[in-house]
Amino acid sequence: MDGYKPPDCVRIRVTARRDAALYLGLAAAWGTAFVATDAALDVVPPVSLAAVRFDVAALALFAVAALLGHSLRPRGRGDWAPILLGGVCNIGLHHALLFAGQRTVPPAVAATLLGLVPVLTPAAARVARADDRLAPRGVAGVLVGFAGVALIAHPDPSNLAASVGVGLVLASAAVWTVGAVLVDEDDAALGGLALQAWTLLVGALALDAAALLLPGQSFDAAAVPLPTVGWVLYLALVPGALGFLVYFRLLDRLGPVEMGLIEYVIPPFAALFGWLLLGETIETATVGGFVAVLAGFCLLKGDVLRRRLRAWADAVLA
Template structure:
């Protein structure tokens, strides 16, 4: 039913929004790449266990099945979280959540770069540029000090958004028959391995430098179990029922939960500049995806709040 879909949408936004605050808590005591690596070690173990319980096939058997595992693991898990967690050392989680609103803006542009048959219209191109303008508003760069901590943090989170969007584009059209849970488990394992390699290569990253405080361990467990394994299950359940356009709107609800949780648990708040940048990014998204948004709104108008569709019925 539609109410169930709406409930899962809000629940996932809450889970992933509060995950930014959990990341802030963990980064108080743990090096960023190591923190992300251990998170996905645990999440991969959980998903492999779930795949075993379901009786799913575990091992990729062809190039077509390995391709999304390696691409998604390297970009959506490894590069994305290495950059995101490093960026959150310098900016609050609520600001990082707002910046990731750029993902639905840049994804269509990257799709057109990888598909010669697709072209970005002038209005769509303006939307992409507007999205990046929103990032500049949030960064609020000082020409005299472009190496400031805030500017560096915004740049790292921006890079993480591009890495995630590129990974999503490259894995979107994969023709894999490997069960979903097994695919996600392998992606997280590949990403964790790359994150461990990144941690080992950085001079300030080591297990000796980590402080495994109770709050850091609690944050790690929340990110691995609830936001990681549980969050991805909810995400793909939702994607199967409402499609990519409506799911992408999560990126504009997540910051609300991130801001409220950050204010309630850590006393942080979004400033007016960040809110303004968020609004600019959202307008950019509407320009890029205007046709899809119109179609989605039309479906809502035809279906109505209490009706069900074949995809909604269980």
């Protein structure tokens, strides 16, 4: 049996199932990140929490990249442009706003609001390119998505803190979208892992500076209880460093459309872990808003989704 190779159809099925397992594992890990953040915010200010998380995550990714023998030296604008823009927008500003919003927004609601990102991203990309306009169905998808967000947010004048928190989470989604549209890695010489390590480092340094400059963001590390230290390390190493490693492996294999869909797999995990660990409950409006945002995305990307789903089904059933 030496040298035996299984048929192509068997290898394809095994690979598809392994990717599906990694996909669900990543969604679960990123779902728990909302719960871990909620727990850690009881002690650590939001910007400082984001800074510590990405300080540790960046160091972990650099260590992995070095152990694997990847080149770590950026070369010119093709590397530095996505590193700087992605670090400031997608890591720094996005997580500062998200963590600040999560002080008053439950984990499942925050995860569901970020489901607007896959709706906003193609719409923003088309706005940025004047020669590429949204079709009527795409416009309808964006409107349905925003209707879902309005249903989730349902501003309450009697609870201003919650309304401000929802606004901060939505602002974090908008910042992420700007970064996703403007960051261009086509001319990058670095590999994905090293590029992401540098991006996390730039974001971490921006957050470190913000934590030092902004009032109310300092904290006494020696006074942080052990459970909170555990939550912070978990955030940095599991959803952070390990999550990004899995994400880039899947992104290379599955492409941006399937990976964009993960935003709709994360909220159920965030809701489940929020209920198990924090006793959070899910409101009917949140569920309805999630369905509306998902429907908006399907309207916007329906043709691509159908092609991808057929290809995935053919690979699994072959």
